[in-house]
Amino acid sequence: MDGLTEKIGNVTLNYKFYKGTDTYSDGDIEDKLLDIVKNEKDIQGRLKKEKEWPLLYHLSDVRKNVLNWYAFKKEGSLLEIGAGCGAISGLFCERVSRVAAIDLSKRRSTINAYRNKEHDNLEIYVGNFEDIQLEEKFDYVSLIGVLEYSIYYIDSDQPFLDMLKKTKSYLKPGGKLLIAIENKYGLKYWAGAKEDHTGEMFDSITGYANVERVRTFSKDQLYKLVEEAGFVHQDFYYPMPDYKLPFEVYSQEYLPKSCSDTMIGYTYDRDKLQLFDEKQAWDSICKDGKFEEFANSFIVIAES
Numbered sequence: 001m002d003g004l005t006e007k008i009g010n011v012t013l014n015y016k017f018y019k020g021t022d023t024y025s026d027g028d029i030e031d032k033l034l035d036i037v038k039n040e041k042d043i044q045g046r047l048k049k050e051k052e053w054p055l056l057y058h059l060s061d062v063r064k065n066v067l068n069w070y071a072f073k074k075e076g077s078l079l080e081i082g083a084g085c086g087a088i089s090g091l092f093c094e095r096v097s098r099v100a101a102i103d104l105s106k107r108r109s110t111i112n113a114y115r116n117k118e119h120d121n122l123e124i125y126v127g128n129f130e131d132i133q134l135e136e137k138f139d140y141v142s143l144i145g146v147l148e149y150s151i152y153y154i155d156s157d158q159p160f161l162d163m164l165k166k167t168k169s170y171l172k173p174g175g176k177l178l179i180a181i182e183n184k185y186g187l188k189y190w191a192g193a194k195e196d197h198t199g200e201m202f203d204s205i206t207g208y209a210n211v212e213r214v215r216t217f218s219k220d221q222l223y224k225l226v227e228e229a230g231f232v233h234q235d236f237y238y239p240m241p242d243y244k245l246p247f248e249v250y251s252q253e254y255l256p257k258s259c260s261d262t263m264i265g266y267t268y269d270r271d272k273l274q275l276f277d278e279k280q281a282w283d284s285i286c287k288d289g290k291f292e293e294f295a296n297s298f299i300v301i302a303e304s
Contacts, residue, residue, distance in 0.1 A: 009117020017127035086112030192273030
């Protein structure tokens with residue numbers, strides 16, 4: 001360690017833009033996460049014995065399903081914004097030649113480094129995305145569960161639009177932006193699940209009336225936002241039951257005709273009301289051609 005960088009295994013941690021304070025955290029559970037990735041040889045086996053949602057969310061290999069089907073260019077480079085504890089970083093390292101990851105938290109970045117220490121193509125920059133200045137351009141930029149938190153990263157009157165514009169500035173011509181985000185009108189919210197970020201019923205459906213720090217979008221809103229940021233083409237995909245732990249991913253060319261078991265919205269860490277029969281609702285929505293409007297999450301692949 002030289003003060004500005006640190007090596008953990010083959011991974012480089014870069015502190016050039018770090019201001020010394022972690023501004024985003026899941027709390028003390030992150031100490032347990034760090035202990036597991038440093039000392040546990042069979043992490044997936046360990047998860048079978050654990051009940052805490054943050055451990056499953058951060059460490060489950062199911063997280064990789066969100067993009068493990070995508071045909072990355074092996075010689076490509078990727079900028080991962082909001083890398084967190086590295087749930088997707090390892091997948092990116094396997095699929096492209098260079099991964100530059102950014103995260104606000106030094107502790108989360110350390111977890112990421114230990115988890116993926118065998119990869120020699122991963123460099124993690126610790127700090128706020130708005131403060132970090134990189135000279136290089138990338139073939140891919142990812143915002144997996146990050147766009148909704150743009151207010152934390154971007155200090156402006158239009159943080160979501162400006163976040164997308166800034167990500168575009170890091171892309172090569174023809175590069176791809178990879179977004180995963182909840183649908184504010186996802187069926188699980190109508191059916192009785194609490195909003196993923198606030199823990200309150202119907203917050204997204206009612207327009208986040210008393211919420212300041214997070215926003216999700218409908219399909220049309222998200223499409224227009226990405227288009228306004230200057231992306232010339234977008235493809236939408238639909239991970240089910242959501243992008244966090246997806247078991248199926250549908251495309252615009254292949255949409256479900258009826259409800260499958262994976263479409264029912266799980267709530268791993270919160271109680272859920274049962275306001276109606278969710279399976280019957282999905283069957284009706286699919287039959288009427290409205291699945292894309294009510295899918296619980298979106299994956300968007302947008303071309304610069």
